[in-house]
Amino acid sequence: MPRAVFGNLEELEAKVGQEVVVSDWLDVGQERIDRFAEATGDHQWIHVDPVRARESPFGTTIAHGFLTLSLLSKFLNESLDFGGTRMGVNYGCNRLRFTAPVKSGSRLRTRFRLKQFERIEGGAQLTWDIVMECEGEPKPVLIAEWIGRRYV
Amino acid sequence: MARMAIKHVDELEPTIGKELVVSDWYEVPQLQIDTFAEATDDRQWIHVDVERAKRDSPFGGPIAHGFLTMSLLSLFLNEALEIGGTRMGVNYGFNRLRFTAPVRAGSRLRGRFGVKNLRRIEGGVQIIWDVTVECEGQAKPALVAEWVTCRYG
Numbered sequence: 001m002p003r004a005v006f007g008n009l010e011e012l013e014a015k016v017g018q019e020v021v022v023s024d025w026l027d028v029g030q031e032r033i034d035r036f037a038e039a040t041g042d043h044q045w046i047h048v049d050p051v052r053a054r055e056s057p058f059g060t061t062i063a064h065g066f067l068t069l070s071l072l073s074k075f076l077n078e079s080l081d082f083g084g085t086r087m088g089v090n091y092g093c094n095r096l097r098f099t100a101p102v103k104s105g106s107r108l109r110t111r112f113r114l115k116q117f118e119r120i121e122g123g124a125q126l127t128w129d130i131v132m133e134c135e136g137e138p139k140p141v142l143i144a145e146w147i148g149r150r151y152v
Numbered sequence: 153m154a155r156m157a158i159k160h161v162d163e164l165e166p167t168i169g170k171e172l173v174v175s176d177w178y179e180v181p182q183l184q185i186d187t188f189a190e191a192t193d194d195r196q197w198i199h200v201d202v203e204r205a206k207r208d209s210p211f212g213g214p215i216a217h218g219f220l221t222m223s224l225l226s227l228f229l230n231e232a233l234e235i236g237g238t239r240m241g242v243n244y245g246f247n248r249l250r251f252t253a254p255v256r257a258g259s260r261l262r263g264r265f266g267v268k269n270l271r272r273i274e275g276g277v278q279i280i281w282d283v284t285v286e287c288e289g290q291a292k293p294a295l296v297a298e299w300v301t302c303r304y305g
Contacts, residue, residue, distance in 0.1 A: 032191055039188040039220065041178075041227035046240060056240070065243035066226065070219035073194040087198055087209075090218035092250035092297075098243055144245075 002081040009085065009124045009150065013117045020114050023075040025107040025135060028063050033104055036067040050104070058101050065098040068108065068132060068142055075110040076128075076148075085123065085150040094127075096144035100137060107135040115145065123151035157234040161270075161277050161303055164235075168267050175228035177260040177288060180216050185257055188220040202257075211254045218251035221261065221285055221295050228263030229281070229301075238303040244278065247298035253290060260288040268298060276304035 004021040006012045012020070030050065037043050042064055045052045053061040073090070082088070102108065109132070116127035125147065132142035156173045158164065164172070182202065189195045194217055197204050205214040226243070255261065262285070269280040278300065285295035 035187065036191040036223075039184060039191050040223040042223070042230075044226070044230075044241070064223070064226070065245070066219070066223040067191070070188075070192040070194070070217070070223060073196070073217070073219065074192060077194070077196070088196065089198075090251055092218070092248070093246055094248060095246070096249065097245040 003079045005081040005083065007083040009082070009152065012082070012114065012126070013124070015114045016117050018114060019111060021079040021112050023079040023110045023112075025109045026071065026075070028068070028071075028102060028104070028106050028108055030061060030104045033061065033063050033067060036064055036070075040064070040066065042066070058103060061104040063102040063104065063106070065142075068098070068102050069096070069144070071108065072110060072130065072132075072144075072146060075132075076112060079110075079112070082150050085152050087151045089149045089151070091125065091147040091149050093147065094145035096142070096146075098141065099143055100134065100139045100141045102134055102141050108141065109133055109135075120149060123149060125149050155232045157236065159236040161235055161238060161279075164267050164270055164279065168270060171264060171266045173232045173265050175232040175263045175265075177262045178224065178227070179260050180220070180224075180255060180257065182214060182257040185214065185216050185220060188217055188223075192217070192219065194219075211256065214257045216255040216257065216259070218295075221251065221255050222249065222297075224261065224285070225263060225283060225297075225299060228285075229265055232263070232265065235303060238276065238305055240304045242302045242304070244300040244302055247280065247300065249295070249297040249299075251295055253287065253292040253294050255287055255294045261294060262286055262288075273302060276302055278302045
């Protein structure tokens with residue numbers, strides 16, 4: 001169930017400058033990390049070798065930064081119901097930083113603040129201020145300005 | 153086999169501002185897109201519903217997730233360039249990232265890399281890469297980015 005529901009894009013436009021939604025927590029286990037390694041060909045030991053990773057500076061395996069980033073689509077789409085839109089397209093990011101490691105088995109969630117709303121042909125371009133949090137950690141794991149387009 | 157091997161990260165310094173290395177071509181089949189969808193729980197129809205995408209998508213068929221194309225950067229760079237004397241690489245983020253064209257399932261991609269900037273940090277270096285991902289047969293790149301990574305000795 002989405003946590004925030006909008007009937008149309010105009011209703012979302014009224015939220016510029018505000019935090020629109022915070023996602024549910026999601027477990028990021030080793031199985032997901034291994035699958036991501038398979039999908040992307042990134043099998044670096046800090047991600048997929050739990051034995052060797054005990055000697056890494058993190059003491060255990062960590063998720064790929066690109067995995068935590070790629071979870072943004074899930075976090076947004078499961079948190080927010082964009083009424084009447086047919087398709088979403090990822091446009092990119094402005095400044096983005098992986099601010100802390102995500103250990104295998106962590107729980108993550110994402111805060112979405114709508115920074116900018118721009119009309120484009122057939123829909124809208126949305127710029128989100130993103131903060132991804134790791135349960136029990138004071139420091140966020142990802143901060144970014146993420147740009148997506150929604151088409152009606 | 154890495155296409156270029158350097159013994160030490162210092163050898164990157166004189167290359168700043170020039171193109172350094174181009175990766176091999178990699179095919180992105182539908183199966184890989186499906187695996188990525190499983191790993192990230194992004195099962196939007198434009199990526200995984202082949203029939204609907206052929207029928208309804210403005211791209212004429214299923215396309216790779218932008219985040220999949222982006223996530224291949226690690227593979228492209230690590231297979232194209234071996235940096236001796238470093239033990240571990242850490243992904244620091246992007247200054248800017250744009251998905252500039254869709255990547256149809258079955259496309260072949262490669263990454264072009266140059267060093268934009270390099271600076272010493274504790275225990276290693278931070279490198280800012282100028283990155284372009286090309287799609288075979290397409291004039292427009294699929295991705296352009298300024299990517300920031302750290303290498304530790």
